[in-house]
Amino acid sequence: MKARLVDVAREAGVSPKTVSNYLNGYPFMSERTTERVRAAIDKLDYVPNQSARTLRTGKIGIIGVALPNLQAPYFGELAALLTEAAEQRGYTLLIDQTGGDLDRELRAVRGIGPQALDGLILSPLKLAAEDVSAARDAQPLVVLGEWTHPAGVPYVGVDNVAAARAATQHLLSLDRRRIAAIGTISDTPRGTWGVRITGYRDALTTAGLATDERLEPRVANFHFDQGASAMSRLLDLPERPDAVFCFSDMLAIGALSVLHRQGVRVPDDVAVMGWDDITQAQYAWPPLTSVRAQTDVVARTAVDYLLRQIDDQPIEQTDQYVDFEIVVRDSTIGRAA
Amino acid sequence: MKARLVDVAREAGVSPKTVSNYLNGYPFMSERTTERVRAAIDKLDYVPNQSARTLRTGKIGIIGVALPNLQAPYFGELAALLTEAAEQRGYTLLIDQTGGDLDRELRAVRGIGPQALDGLILSPLKLAAEDVSAARDAQPLVVLGEWTHPAGVPYVGVDNVAAARAATQHLLSLDRRRIAAIGTISDTPRGTWGVRITGYRDALTTAGLATDERLEPRVANFHFDQGASAMSRLLDLPERPDAVFCFSDMLAIGALSVLHRQGVRVPDDVAVMGWDDITQAQYAWPPLTSVRAQTDVVARTAVDYLLRQIDDQPIEQTDQYVDFEIVVRDSTIGRAA
Numbered sequence: 001m002k003a004r005l006v007d008v009a010r011e012a013g014v015s016p017k018t019v020s021n022y023l024n025g026y027p028f029m030s031e032r033t034t035e036r037v038r039a040a041i042d043k044l045d046y047v048p049n050q051s052a053r054t055l056r057t058g059k060i061g062i063i064g065v066a067l068p069n070l071q072a073p074y075f076g077e078l079a080a081l082l083t084e085a086a087e088q089r090g091y092t093l094l095i096d097q098t099g100g101d102l103d104r105e106l107r108a109v110r111g112i113g114p115q116a117l118d119g120l121i122l123s124p125l126k127l128a129a130e131d132v133s134a135a136r137d138a139q140p141l142v143v144l145g146e147w148t149h150p151a152g153v154p155y156v157g158v159d160n161v162a163a164a165r166a167a168t169q170h171l172l173s174l175d176r177r178r179i180a181a182i183g184t185i186s187d188t189p190r191g192t193w194g195v196r197i198t199g200y201r202d203a204l205t206t207a208g209l210a211t212d213e214r215l216e217p218r219v220a221n222f223h224f225d226q227g228a229s230a231m232s233r234l235l236d237l238p239e240r241p242d243a244v245f246c247f248s249d250m251l252a253i254g255a256l257s258v259l260h261r262q263g264v265r266v267p268d269d270v271a272v273m274g275w276d277d278i279t280q281a282q283y284a285w286p287p288l289t290s291v292r293a294q295t296d297v298v299a300r301t302a303v304d305y306l307l308r309q310i311d312d313q314p315i316e317q318t319d320q321y322v323d324f325e326i327v328v329r330d331s332t333i334g335r336a337a
Numbered sequence: 338m339k340a341r342l343v344d345v346a347r348e349a350g351v352s353p354k355t356v357s358n359y360l361n362g363y364p365f366m367s368e369r370t371t372e373r374v375r376a377a378i379d380k381l382d383y384v385p386n387q388s389a390r391t392l393r394t395g396k397i398g399i400i401g402v403a404l405p406n407l408q409a410p411y412f413g414e415l416a417a418l419l420t421e422a423a424e425q426r427g428y429t430l431l432i433d434q435t436g437g438d439l440d441r442e443l444r445a446v447r448g449i450g451p452q453a454l455d456g457l458i459l460s461p462l463k464l465a466a467e468d469v470s471a472a473r474d475a476q477p478l479v480v481l482g483e484w485t486h487p488a489g490v491p492y493v494g495v496d497n498v499a500a501a502r503a504a505t506q507h508l509l510s511l512d513r514r515r516i517a518a519i520g521t522i523s524d525t526p527r528g529t530w531g532v533r534i535t536g537y538r539d540a541l542t543t544a545g546l547a548t549d550e551r552l553e554p555r556v557a558n559f560h561f562d563q564g565a566s567a568m569s570r571l572l573d574l575p576e577r578p579d580a581v582f583c584f585s586d587m588l589a590i591g592a593l594s595v596l597h598r599q600g601v602r603v604p605d606d607v608a609v610m611g612w613d614d615i616t617q618a619q620y621a622w623p624p625l626t627s628v629r630a631q632t633d634v635v636a637r638t639a640v641d642y643l644l645r646q647i648d649d650q651p652i653e654q655t656d657q658y659v660d661f662e663i664v665v666r667d668s669t670i671g672r673a674a
Contacts, residue, residue, distance in 0.1 A: 038440070062453055064431065070413040071616070079407045083434040087441075092449055094401065094431035097420040103379070104424075112429055116399055116453045224620045250617075257620040279408065280587075283561045283594040285622045 003044035012040035023090075062092045063306055064117040066108035068100040068125045072222070072250065073278040075123075081299035082121065089307055091118075100125035111138040119306045125191070140309035142302045146192040154305040154318045158293040160192070163324045164199025165206075167245055167273060167291050170326050172207050174333065176243035176271055179204065180215040182230045182255060183222065183247025192222075196247050196275070215241055222247060227254025235262060242270060243332075249274035249281045252288055256331070260285075271332040286330035294322040340381035349377035360427070399429045400643055401454040403445035405437040405462045409559070409587065410615040412460075415481075418636035419458065426644055428455075437462035448475040456643045462528070477646035479639045483529040491642040491655045495630040497529070500661045501536025504582055504610060504628050507663050509544050511670065513580035513608055516541065517552040519567045519592060520559065520584025529559075533584050533612070552578055559584060564591025572599060579607060580669075586611035586618045589625055593668070597622075608669040623667035631659040 005023075009016040014033060021029060022037040040046070065082050067075045079095050086093035096112060098104040105127045108120060119140035122132070132143065133150040143149045146160050171179050181200045183193045201211045217233050219226035227246055231254065234241055246252035252274030259266055266272055266286055274281060277292035301320050308315050342360075346353040351370060358366060359374040377383070402419050404412045416432050423430035433449060435441040442464045445457060456477030459469070469480065470487040480486045483497050508516050518537045520530045538548050554570045556563035564583055568591065571578055583589035589611030596603055603609055603623055611618060614629035638657050645652050 042440070060453060062449065070407055070416045070432070071410070073408070073410055073413065076407040076410065076413040079432075079434060080436075083436070092433065092444070094433055094449070094453075095407070095416075096429065096431055097416060099417075099420070103375075107429070112399065112431070116397060116431075224616055228620065253617060253620050257622060257624070260622045279561055280590060280617065283565065283590050285594060285597045287594070 003046040008040045012036040065121040066096045074276040085299045085303040102126040109135040142305045156301045156320045160195035161199040164196040165203045168200045168203035171243040178241045179243040180241035184216045224254035227251030231255035231258040246274045249276045249278045289329045289332040293324045297322045340383040345377045349373040402458040403433045411613040422636045422640040439463040446472040479642045493638045493657045497532035498536040501533040502540045505537045505540035508580040515578045516580040517578035521553045561591035564588030568592035568595040583611045586613045586615045626666045626669040630661045634659045
């Protein structure tokens with residue numbers, strides 16, 4: 001016979017209300033009680049009646065996150081942290097991969113399926129602020145990333161101009177004077193690369209150095225192959241750079257592979273740094289200096305802002321900027337590879 | 338005023354039935370018609386009435402995939418391919434990240450939320466065959482991975498014993514005789530590492546070589562740090578290995594970082610190979626030899642098997658094994674790093 005909620009309560013030695021709180025992800029519950037309820041659910045093989053829960057609360061206990069691309073390790077790590085943060089608040093997180101495609105971003109922001117999700121965390125690449133404004137009544141919404149979001153939509157991100165300035169200053173502090181930036185995507189600075197190139201140019205100008213378009217090679221995106229081809233073009237210049245600031249660790253790892261192949265010493269001849277501090281930055285050769293944002297704080301704050309909207313609770317400050325640091329490793333200061 | 342389905346049909350110059358077919362992901366539609374309907378939907382900013390669709394077909398157009406860990410690039414790449422395959426069939430794919438946690442795998446297999454998904458593709462780490470048998474009535478199901486799945490549940494995978502044998506034979510063909518395997522997790526061969534160690538031992542035995550437990554160091558999982566620590570232990574052996582077969586590219590990249598740090602030449606002193614052929618295998622230093630399965634075929638077949646179940650269509654062969662190849666790069670045959 002199928003176990004009921006009261007059976008779980010009896011087995012765990014708690015009230016049915018406590019079991020119900022557990023199932024609804026009520027946050028203020030002792031670890032001991034949580035453990036007992038979980039053990040009872042396991043033992044009795046109890047499956048909560050989700051339909052009843054939906055009717056009672058009007059919520060289904062599922063939130064979504066729309067991310068551009070899970071092939072990029074940064075988004076894989078972000079997805080893991082968001083899943084954990086949602087889980088801690090009693091929600092299941094489902095991930096919608098948009099491929100940075102406008103159609104799919106639009107579909108996500110307008111609501112995936114009939115009441116499939118209670119709300120959405122969105123990390124858009126193509127969506128304009130107007131699209132988000134227009135769709136924000138469809139469901140509770142939080143926006144991530146480097147992006148001109150509409151006023152009133154809760155946002156969590158990093159001050160990218162300041163972080164890019166700090167990254168460039170790190171290279172300047174090592175007496176590098178011909179510092180290239182890999183990450184320029186088009187003529188008009190916009191989105192992620194736009195704020196990062198602004199910070200990079202700021203730092204050069206402040207240090208009394210001229211910016212030089214030849215040191216800002218174009219890429220199509222932030223992936224390995226683009227870092228490799230941009231680095232090849234930089235090595236073909238009559239005067240090579242002595243440092244490269246890459247706008248993602250993937251670009252930097254691609255650049256490193258070309259430097260190794262051509263026998264260029266890192267960091268002696270060319271210092272290399274990335275952005276994101278993905279796990280493999282530590283396992284690159286040489287280990288990669290990188291810009292690290294507090295991605296765990298981004299994840300927890302985004303989930304909190306979304307659940308507050310779902311529960312009709314206020315959000316004091318809707319634009320939240322988290323801290324960053326420059327994690328220094330061998331690729332800029334260490335022994336040569 | 339909100340555009341209706343008939344408005345889209347008029348704009349595209351097709352019948353309303355054709356638009357409906359498009360929205361329901363009917364596969365037999367010319368690219369030209371598909372393009373016209375899509376353009377009309379874009380132009381009129383048409384949002385399909387999902388609730389009506391659900392009532393009509395009993396389906397919501399969303400399928401799920403439960404994956405252990407998106408921080409592992411292999412699963413990120415698989416998620417991208419599955420998203421694409423689902424999209425091509427007119428379905429949205431949502432990803433549930435289980436963390437390889439038994440509770441979350443159980444919850445996924447029993448159905449996420451009230452009718453939130455039409456079906457599930459499951460890549461389990463912890464789930465027993467009985468759990469899947471018991472839950473298979475909850476929703477249409479397809480199983481991926483290296484795993485003893487219950488009879489009658491459609492499965493897509495790779496012959497891991499054969500692939501591990503071929504990988505080891507590649508190292509034997511290069512006259513390596515002291516070949517280590519990084520990936521052993523416990524005493525009892527089970528799951529992914531169990532089938533791979535079996536193939537590795539098979540190849541050694543066939544070549545007349547003894548297996549040696551010291552050459553099979555334990556790891557907790559298939560991540561970078563585990564590859565690094567296992568490699569350190571191998572280098573501490575009185576007689577070092579001359580080759581290492583790692584059961585994931587992440588393990589291999591971790592192993593490479595330790596070899597570099599200790600000044601061991603790859604492949605001259607130690608040849609290194611991985612498994613998965615993730616994108617960064619090409620950008621490792623030296624570029625990494627790896628076992629590559631046809632992951633795109635896995636993704637398309639898994640989606641096809643799931644949609645057949647959803648549409649009550651037959652599946653001729655429920656256990657589908659896709660091909661693999663050994664992608665040979667510098668880490669086993671190339672110039673030294």
